[in-house]
Amino acid sequence: MKKEFCNPFMRKDGREIKNRQEWEEQRRGYLDFLQCGLYGNMPKWGEPAFGEVISQKACYDNRAVREVVKIRIFGKEHEGIKVTIVRPQIGERVPVIVWNCYKDLESCPIEEEAVCERKFAIAGFDREEIAWDGEKRGILEELYPECGWGRIAQWSWGNSRIIDYLQTSSFAQPNRYLVTGHSRGGKVSLCTGIFDERVALCHANDSGCGGAGSVHFTGSRYGMGIGDCESLASVYRDFPYWWGENLGEFADGGKEFPIDAHIMRAMVAPRAILTTEAYGDTWSNPYGTLAAWRASQEVFSFLGCPEHNGIHYREGGHGFLEIDWRTLIDYYDMCYRNRREKISAVYFPRDWKENEDRFDWKNIRLHYGWHYPRQETGSA
Numbered sequence: 001m002k003k004e005f006c007n008p009f010m011r012k013d014g015r016e017i018k019n020r021q022e023w024e025e026q027r028r029g030y031l032d033f034l035q036c037g038l039y040g041n042m043p044k045w046g047e048p049a050f051g052e053v054i055s056q057k058a059c060y061d062n063r064a065v066r067e068v069v070k071i072r073i074f075g076k077e078h079e080g081i082k083v084t085i086v087r088p089q090i091g092e093r094v095p096v097i098v099w100n101c102y103k104d105l106e107s108c109p110i111e112e113e114a115v116c117e118r119k120f121a122i123a124g125f126d127r128e129e130i131a132w133d134g135e136k137r138g139i140l141e142e143l144y145p146e147c148g149w150g151r152i153a154q155w156s157w158g159n160s161r162i163i164d165y166l167q168t169s170s171f172a173q174p175n176r177y178l179v180t181g182h183s184r185g186g187k188v189s190l191c192t193g194i195f196d197e198r199v200a201l202c203h204a205n206d207s208g209c210g211g212a213g214s215v216h217f218t219g220s221r222y223g224m225g226i227g228d229c230e231s232l233a234s235v236y237r238d239f240p241y242w243w244g245e246n247l248g249e250f251a252d253g254g255k256e257f258p259i260d261a262h263i264m265r266a267m268v269a270p271r272a273i274l275t276t277e278a279y280g281d282t283w284s285n286p287y288g289t290l291a292a293w294r295a296s297q298e299v300f301s302f303l304g305c306p307e308h309n310g311i312h313y314r315e316g317g318h319g320f321l322e323i324d325w326r327t328l329i330d331y332y333d334m335c336y337r338n339r340r341e342k343i344s345a346v347y348f349p350r351d352w353k354e355n356e357d358r359f360d361w362k363n364i365r366l367h368y369g370w371h372y373p374r375q376e377t378g379s380a
Contacts, residue, residue: 004367005214005217005291005295005368006260006263007368008262008299009299016373017373020303023299023302023303030263031195033258033259037250038243038244039156040149040246041153042149042153042156042157047075049164050071050072051165051168052069052072053067053068054082055067059086060112060115060116063088063115064086064112065087066085066086067085067087068082068084070082071083071161071162071165073130073161073164078139081125081129082125083125084123084125085122085124086107086111086121087115087121087171088115088120093174094121094172095121095173095176095332095336096120096121096122096173096177097121097122097177097178097179098123098159098163098180099125100125100127100155100158100188101125101181101185102127102128103128108122109322109325110325110329114329118333120332121172125158127158127185127188130154131151131155133151135240135241140154140157148245150241150243150245150247152210152242153191155191156188160195160198163199167198175198175200176336177199177200178200178202178328179199179202180328181203181205181207182205182319183207183284184239184242186204186205186206186275187204187210187211187242189202189203189204190202190211190265190268194268197271200271201274201331203274203275203328203331204273204276205276205320205324206281206319207275208230208235208283209229210232210235212261212264212265212275212289212293213261213292214260214285214291215232215260215261216288217260217288218231218285218287219287220286221279221282221286221287224291229282229283230283232247232251232257233251233252233253235251237251260295261296262293262294262296266296270303270305272305273308273309273310275310275311276311276312276327277313278313278314278316278317278318278319279313279314280316281317284318286313290313294367295367295368296309298368298370301372302372302375307334307335312324
């Protein structure tokens, strides 16, 4: 078993990173590895965004508009995907929550509050219109046979094509997108947040291994090694088509996966990331997710944005609940709208003391002995 999280500040030649420019160089190396070793390669996209509104109606006593837009993310010559957008009628640009969903699109449980009172737009879509959740090959394999990419990367690529369209709209605030998803959708959101810098807040809910859950450290609310958690081997065995063609080299134990979730979430910095978890969702690795969060905090602190690394736990099991949605919009407002006093990076529904009997936070091991380096004077 791995003894500690790898040091994100240590370069391959053994020298320590000292400033932001060197971190960006390190980050580019991690991006290359994630495409090669985890997701597969995502193609560049140069075509302009094209969408057609196919239905539109007022809702919530004319305080909002609900419209269905067909966005041709595969090019004008191919059928597009339907995106349902609910936006406030206020005549100004607002941040947009881009929500990758599964099959039947259900409305957000706090949709009216989020749109009409908190002034967000919500753009939801069925990710299986982008790529089938199975081994069946689809249009993206036909268009880009050289990529060797899995469904997580394909859905994430589709996420970004929807953002391309939203950038051309009259209601979306540019580069103020929140990407969100649950379970495998949370893995998709993390991938999008890593690769698309127009994302202001990346939100992964109960995302497990390949998402915010640690690859090397697993456990339940009761401690490390306790409970059955999703692993690299199990997620590749059950869903090999989610991943790039090279992940099998690591999933079968032949090679050790060289990074972990702490680096993946740190790659979103200095933009914001929030992971929402459940105490009872052992499969999603609540222990390892918290351990990875603590290690990633070193990078956010190094970059001067410690409050942009959020984590939230609630009672219950695997699900995308009202409290998860409300935490998402609250956290965005704290990070970008200054609507509440800034808080520490840990965001709990109750105070620290009340949570002690739910998760022994103070006794969570750091699983790393390194800390962020002091930046050189005058560094960018």
